[in-house]
Amino acid sequence: MVGGDRSALRRGRKSGGPPCFLDLPDDAIFAILTYCDPATLGQLSLVCRRLNNLAAQDCVWLPYRRKLFGPVNIRKTFKPPSVKAQCEVAVNWKAGSPREVCLISYATKQIPWIQLYDDNLWVSEEQEIRCHPASAKGIRAQSCKSLKPGGQDISRFMCKDGRLVAATRCACISMFDLSTGDRVQHLQHCHQSDIHCIDFHGDVIVSGSRDSTVKMWRQSASSANDVLLKTVHIGSRIWSLCISPDARFLITGTAGWNDVAPLHLWDMNTGQFLGNLGENYQEGAGVLDVHFKDEHLAFTCGYDTYTRLWDLRQPLNKHVGKWEEPFDYTVYCVRSDQERSFVTGLSHHGLTRLWDIRHSQPLQMLYSSCKQSSPVYSLAFESSRMYVALDKAVLLFDFNRLPKSKQRRRRR
Template identity: 35%
Template sequence: MIGTAIKSDDKELDKRIINFCDLPDDVLFSIFRKLDIKSLSTLCRVCCRLKDLLSSDHAWVLFSHNFNVIHFEEDVLPLKEKFRISHNREKGTCHESLLANFSKRQMPWMQYHNGNLWVSSKNEIQSYSPGRGKQLKVNKKNNPYKLQRDVTKFVTKEDRIVSGCLDGSIHIWEAGGTHTVVEKAHPLDTQAVDCHNGILVSGSRDATLKVFRLQSDNYSGITGVEEKCCFPVGDRVWSLTLSQCGSFCACGTAFCEGDAPISLLDLNKQCAVNQLGTEHKIGAGVLDMQYENEHTLLTCGYDTFIHMWDLRINRCICSWEQRFDSAYYCLKSDGHMNIFAGASRHGLVDLWDKRKTSKPVQSFYIGHQNSPVYSLAFDSKRLYAALDLQVKILDFSCYQ
């Protein structure tokens, strides 16, 4: 409390007691900069005005170096809440809940898009959306996303769902409900797919990667699918991804045959431009991959590492090793500093900070001993993990 004596014009002494909370905003923010996070948290409970000021991003931006927040496109949370969730995530403080149970073991795939979580189960792709209390609940409407055989991997992009199938076909659903099937796209199962601006790529167990052009109009949606080219990649395709511009495709194989497990393809020139991972051991195939940007690629697989590749020099510039010598089945990056990776055993998900390579920031055990993590997704508050028998949610926004 600050006491001052103010002399008025009529020479009467007007004594006033000025509270700390009566100081101007800019003065208070200058004081906030001198305090630590614990003191700021205490000030939040003093009065409504201080609570409002300390809820603004301006009060917390100076502490950005203390927290590594998840970068998420749809995130509208205030900075204070992001920091709190980041602190919970790195300390392993979360609420674990069950989203779905499977009657038999399977290899589910998952995507998060526009506030909805999409999960494959056998020959269906099920949609989950936030209900009351922001809990994810299965959509009650009839689910039109069904295939003739089991789903392999799928993507949700540009208001489309594109899925591979065990019978070698490719299924495409548009926002308007139009369903297009590319029959016999491959003679064997279609293991991975991706799409961008009317370009569709698919990889198969037949050791080929195919590129298709989607023909469409503004009224009928997709009117046809034309095969543009086919690339032999040396072995069974397990993963692929398109660059952000859609001009390049990276493809990961089983690497039992061929020169390298990763092939880089130029779709405009319709040719292979390079191969990565020649130093991998035979059988150390690539199970998942993601472009960070046009020049950086993340991969993981049976060699028990996450690798970051600089495509300008075609070299691995950083790697993160699974400390229990387990394969990494899947990875998901926020494009900034955070990488989640799902291991082949113990239902284990590792959170890596790209600036630290010695050990993960945190590890989450969410399954039984033999439970692989086949797919991951996340939003600003939660991590979703698809295991062999269930889908789990870790909510880091809980208060402890």
């Protein structure tokens, strides 16, 4: 519908001529628009205001959104984008054409950890955790709040239920109230070595350490000896752990040495060992990250270059999904959009991959522009933006906006 055809569409009944396309009721026009491709819909939206409004409705673009791949989760506190806008973002994900922005840069190399919580980005930097507030345009580079657990550098933290629990390399655990920023609990000498991972639910905190132990703590203002609930000696370094959203299960990931299985499943209520996840692992196939997709499905990844999906309702020795890293890189972290997409962070060149659980091959890969080769230590993403933590920077990949060079090409 181009050229002189547009003038025909603009003629109404005032001209006294035969009825035209715009004389049709809205439901009839919607039925016709379902047969148009995206390019035709874009041209029709330039004809007049009425067609512009009708061609932008969600019911017109839903069939195309179902065919496109890419994250579908959206922010909860901001107005959800239209389905048309989601289609545009999905095309940018597929094309691998985001705008890259360096949010934070470090003078020395670190192992930072990041998490999106309440639309704010929380970032660890040496001995403090900073909050970078969000707006409709993205995350601000300037922080608005800083939490300092004390002691050595922060190894891991977790935000949940209005609280933040952080673990340091000197085996200390601190809990903060995010509404006030006050520290409500501080435990010292919790392990005999570095704490690598931590999670909590309700008043129970779970920590895993280099000393091959997993410990459960009760939230209290007392000393560490008074709040220790349980200690489990596993026999291999604990690299990762995660509590299921319904607090029924705990998955721990080990280094996979000394004939110890890389993945263990526990009952959170009783502390009982339920079994190993998977079998026939290679020696040293450590699990570096565990992430629950929902109450029953969990992603795991690590040194053996595989990302696996486990269904805790199925036999524990078999996974329900398995994706191999094409470049044979270690998979440092994995995050899901709670639907069908997930992103993995790899050990070289700041490389991340976008996957769809229905496909065995990755949909897209993104390299950071950093000159040095850095692992992706942690990542967070939503429908239109992805945040990547490297050894000397935290980067933002914005899929709402294209780089200037690609904007010029699209205009041409």
